[in-house]
Amino acid sequence: MKRIASYLILLAAAVSALSCGSSDRKVLLPNVSGKAGEVLVIMDKDNWEGNLGNAARELLTMDCPGLPNKEPMYSLVNVAPSAFGDLFKIHRNIVYFNIDPQGAEEGIVYRNDVWARPQCLIQVNAATAESATELVRSQGETVIAALEQAERNRVIANTLLYENKTLAPIVSEMVGGKLHFPTGYRLKMKTDSFLWFADDKQYTYQDILVYKYPALPADNFTLENIVAKRNEILKANVPGMFDNTYMTTSDYIVPQVRFLKYGGIDFAETRGLWEVYGDYMGGPFVSHSFFSKDGSEVIVLDAFVYSPRFDKRLYMRQVESILYSFEWD
Numbered sequence: 001m002k003r004i005a006s007y008l009i010l011l012a013a014a015v016s017a018l019s020c021g022s023s024d025r026k027v028l029l030p031n032v033s034g035k036a037g038e039v040l041v042i043m044d045k046d047n048w049e050g051n052l053g054n055a056a057r058e059l060l061t062m063d064c065p066g067l068p069n070k071e072p073m074y075s076l077v078n079v080a081p082s083a084f085g086d087l088f089k090i091h092r093n094i095v096y097f098n099i100d101p102q103g104a105e106e107g108i109v110y111r112n113d114v115w116a117r118p119q120c121l122i123q124v125n126a127a128t129a130e131s132a133t134e135l136v137r138s139q140g141e142t143v144i145a146a147l148e149q150a151e152r153n154r155v156i157a158n159t160l161l162y163e164n165k166t167l168a169p170i171v172s173e174m175v176g177g178k179l180h181f182p183t184g185y186r187l188k189m190k191t192d193s194f195l196w197f198a199d200d201k202q203y204t205y206q207d208i209l210v211y212k213y214p215a216l217p218a219d220n221f222t223l224e225n226i227v228a229k230r231n232e233i234l235k236a237n238v239p240g241m242f243d244n245t246y247m248t249t250s251d252y253i254v255p256q257v258r259f260l261k262y263g264g265i266d267f268a269e270t271r272g273l274w275e276v277y278g279d280y281m282g283g284p285f286v287s288h289s290f291f292s293k294d295g296s297e298v299i300v301l302d303a304f305v306y307s308p309r310f311d312k313r314l315y316m317r318q319v320e321s322i323l324y325s326f327e328w329d
Contacts, residue, residue, distance in 0.1 A: 032092035032116040036151065036314055039074040042084050042096040052097065052129045052136070053078075059140045060095070060147075064313050065256065066271035066284050071313045073144065090116035092154070093147055096123045097132055106131055108139050110146050118157065120150035155321035158182065167197060171210055172329055175299050176292065179210065180325040194237050205283075205306035206319050209238070212297045220298050221268040223257045226289055230270075230302070235277075245278040249285075263327060265290055274304050281306060284316055288323050301326060 034040065039060055047053055061072035079088050084096075098104070109123045122143055126132035136143070159182040168178040170187060174195060181197060185208070189196035195210040211233050219225055231248050238247035249255060255272030267290035275282035285304035292299055303319035305312050 029113060029115070029117045029119075030090055032119050033090045034077075034092040035075070036092075036154070037074055037317065038091075039076055039093040039095055039147065040088060040091040041076050041078050042081055042088075042094065043078060044080050044082075044099075047097065047099065047129050047132075048078050050129065052133045055133045055136045056095070056097075059136055059143065064316070066253075066273070066286060067312050067316070068253075068273055068282065068284060069311075071311050073313075074147065086115075089114075090119070092116075092119060093150060094119070094121045095143070096121065098123055098125045099127075099129055099132055100125075101127045103127070106135070108135055108143065110142075112150070118150070118154055120147060122146060151317055152321040152324050155318055156180070156325050159322065159325060170195060175210065175212055177299075177326055177328040179208065179301065179322060181208070181322060189237065191237070194233065196237065203307065203309045204315060205304075206315055207304055207306075208319060208322055209234075209302040209304075210300070211237075211302070212292065212299045215291060215296055215298050220291075221257070221259070221289060223255060223270070226257065226268060226270050226287075227255060229298070230287070230300070234274075240276040240279045240281065242279060245276050247274055248277050249273075250275040250282060262324060265326070265328075283307065284312055286316065286320050286323070288326070293328065 041048075041056055041060070043053060043056065057076065060074045060076055064071045064073050074093070104125045106126050109125065111121045111123070113119050114121045124132050124135055126135060159180050162183045164181050164183050164185055167181045167185060167187060170190065171177065171179045174193070184199040185197050186199075187195070188198040193212050197208040197210075199206045213229055213233070216225065227249050234247040240246055250273040252275075253273055255270050257268050257270050260267060260269055267288040270287045270289065272285060273282060274285045283304060283306045285302060287300055287302040289298055289300045291297070301323045303323055305315045305319060307315055
């Protein structure tokens, strides 16, 4: 599988940077504060209202990919360094701008669990606001990768704490690897090559599909082939509410594919919108496609959300985190 090497290096560096720390000390730390998807930005007022603040907002509040409506990647709270006391130090995600001509060597430092747990601290060290702005623009991918992984790790940790342990063996039996589901999920449909797990509430559906099919001789992970197989399998297995309706991939926004590696698995991430043919239901989805251990099959983990009344950023992060919990037996 062809990879985007630069992204993998950035993601690996970010994850590695967030994995250090003393386990003994962590036990004594308080739990983090703040809402999921919220970032505390420590920056003085002048810079916040200037070019540096603009660059930080441009990065951290860019549109979430693959959503039907615009939603920012993160919700930001700005705090001046002089006001950064104990109350703020236990926040879940902190991006601290240390602008000091006599300070540490310029660069971005990633740390975890400094004042609370599980905490992500990203410190931007620069002599001037101009050089800090350049760091944000040149290393923005790494910053976002670190924050995204920190958010996923929290969801996965919570899932493992409150796991429905009856579901992982069902996935393992079919594909030879486990997915971890939190309490609330149930098995909705099962065939020899297709599984449907659902956590459906009155106004919000968060569902996971797991399916497999024989690998093609080549080009298994092109957008065209991924979407074609997805549509074929969804048409056969995911009916709509009315006769002759079924789930399919929307072409309202062209899905995007990128190639990643996580947990030792190379996979194609496909992100886009789904819809119900013949009906008006729809929403975002994300899928991970990769080879089985012996390479004879393609395994797909597909997560989708239906939430017409609410923003979808949080719900998508939750289901996407379940995909990242996959591990081979």
